[in-house]
Amino acid sequence: MRPLIACALALSLFGSQNLSARPALRDYILTGAKPDHLFVIDAAARKVTSDIRVPDANGIVGLVVPSPDGKRAYVLVNRMESISGIDLDTGKQVFRANLSSGDEVVHSFFSVNITPDGRELIVHELPTKRGLNEYHVQEPRFAIFKTDAGLDAKPVRVFPAPRRVHLVLPKADGKSFYALGFQLFEYDLATGKKLGERGIRNWGRPGYSTPDMLAFWPVTEPLDVFVTPVYSTLGTGKDAIAKTSLMKLDLKSGALSYQDFEDTSAVIFSAVASPRNGEVFTVYTQLSKIDTNKGVLVDRVNLPHTFYTINIASDGHEVFVGGTMCDVAFYDPDTLKQRANLKLPGCPDQSISTLRVIRR
């Protein structure tokens, strides 16, 4: 009986086609919402295909990290203290790591990611020992979990980490990973050895101030490229100009670059690299298109409200915006006109959840 139920759920979660017989892969959007929702959205159909309730989410579903095969999503829940792995076909929790244990409270500030083979989770942990009447903040660490560890997952490797890391990104070869914090750090996945450190804080751009960046949406699909806005000032005193730049990290080659595209004229929260024409799209209260071949802002339109996160169709022919409130909107990448707006059932607050795209 159970396999039949699972099969029925699979059909309801991912549309009416038989998955194995389906010739063309489709884009599905994942997003979380308060208090415990993980939504699966058929992007082309503009339809929520599943509303999964994450167990013991404790108020908010923050970070969303899909497995490379698109069959699972790992979400940061329980006020940044737990990671729940959800089977997207059954809606069941199949992995759980409660980071805190005993007298040690452990948070991860959105710094969770999965290795390219889908076998391990990399977690940046902020531990604090709770004494009878005082806290002892401990040094941060990276903890590696096996994704097949089940519902009481414990780290299989632990090694020291810098403070204030806000994002972990695995390199495409699966041998190392990046941690974004004061600097862009690179660590060996197996040994935890620090392999390198490149400028974020010390970005080495003459005439520019120390940049400000706080990215906690690890969107790297579809190109294995991470892009995010960076703010700084060029020059000093009355001649200082506020600049918005794009930081681009290629997870395949490891290439890191910074590119200016405008004197700061809009707040931008997140960005995504399109597979078409070197375009990057960014979002907050406005949707912007940047031509990275020329380093110029191409177009910018006002949005009906704030959207924190952005993603893009695998073929680059549609831009998705989400987070903040209870809708996901679909935009034409050429005209920046809205094509559709999908209100999530019950209108739950997506808050700072990540908008991710899987292909199934």
Next chain:
Amino acid sequence: MSLSSIDRLRRWRRAMLGCVMLLGAAGWLAAPAMADAPPAADQQTVRTWCAGCHTEDTPGQFQRLSAVRKSPEGWQMTIFRMQHVHNLALPDDARDAIVKFLSDTQGLAPSESAAGRFALERRPNMPDLKLGDDLPDMCGRCHSLARVSLQRRDADTWLRLVHMHVGQFPSLEYQASARDRYWWDIATKQLPAKLGAMFPFDTQAWRGWMNRPHADLGGEWLVHGHSPGKGDFVGTLSVKATGGDNYTAHYSLQSPEGKPIGEIDSLVRVYTGYEWRGSSKVGSVDTHEVLALSEDGRRLTGRWFEAAHTEVGGDVVAERAEGPAAVFMVSPRALKIGTTSEVLIAGRGLNGTVTFGNGTSVKVLKASPTLIRASVKVNDKAAPGPRAVTVGRTSAADMAAVYDKVDRLDVQPAYGIARVGGGHIDPVTAQFEAFGFIESQAGQAPVALGPMNVSWKVEPYNADAVKAQDVKFAGRIQPDGSFVPGPGGPNPERVFGTNNAGDLTVVAGLDQEGKELRGQAHLIVTVQRWNTPPIY
């Protein structure tokens, strides 16, 4: 989630030590309920409810908590945190007794709380304390620095406070003005010693104050004050001791014109020998008084405010009714040349001829030892400037001012904040007042004329405010200078569906023989504060 062993130990010890387990709601520093005996303030209450975690190393010395001194509100907030973060369940009576005991034994001397009193008094739109270059970012981006200044610890205990902050709020290192620096290094290696030197646990001031016997505040007092937007008030205060630094107080207040404002009963507890905390009802509105007794025990000064809208309130001064003759207040202060005004003089032991100086003539309409109502005529040749007011042999300088023309209007606060409401949070209004001045002449200081009757309006502060139609959406200014913000939440009528925030210029206009004198201030209408502690 399973309970950690520490949680289990805490709970077990509390269960053994505490007899009654009631969930205490966090409230105002509670004056005792009329019918109940005031809860005793003693060390045993601390031992019963706190020693489960704060181990008593030597008699009366409890880990952590014996190494800190704070204001009554500071102790109240600490207990609130213990209740809401660490699951402490204790009855309201015990909470009140602990706040009282710790405020008395580990409080602040008057000189130590002086700089930060505006925070205790919930004065809105106050510029924060200036405490050096790094504290505004390190502490002041979340708290007022007044809140920091109202606590005393040695460096090692300040360091423990840093650990508490990061342990409890791990996002702290990631926020703007934290992530731009090596926050943790600064917070753990530099700040504790600095704070320990600025605000140490052991001080001469506290040693000198803590052993002084508490003054008896019982007796009769004379009250005068000013509520922005509403005006001056005068009256009497009758205080009766009910034991244990608790009092009942009765205010009888009237406007300068003699119109009754209220007969108000207040339940009062005095902490640390000088911190008066009263709770009362004015009509149907719950109000509080935060006053400080002067070190000689003869004067109470502070502020009253509405419990649900702490931004609405006013200055209060109460003087002992017994004492040497004195003039406390003249209302209104400003007297225009060529006019006759009715004024009220409030004071003590008032007796004799009333004068306002050259060029004026005074007719007393009604006189008592505490209030004199008089008609003051200022002739056409009177010289503009400040005036001493004399009653018999008692004279008080700069109690009134004669003017022909107002040269300048200063709108206060010069920079104000109002907040939209929404959810369970009420909107926060912003009260403006326009103060008139005669500009300085021939090396003289400007002459303050006091609050003026003006008309009010708001204008867009800048081009962005024009574009976003802030004047249309952000709220309305009332004829009394109070700005009432618009409703909270996203507004689909606005660009980006943004809430009813706004950037406005508040304009006061004074008509002077057909010419308008203008004064202005900057008003930000912004979003809710979702946590509203007694000390910001």
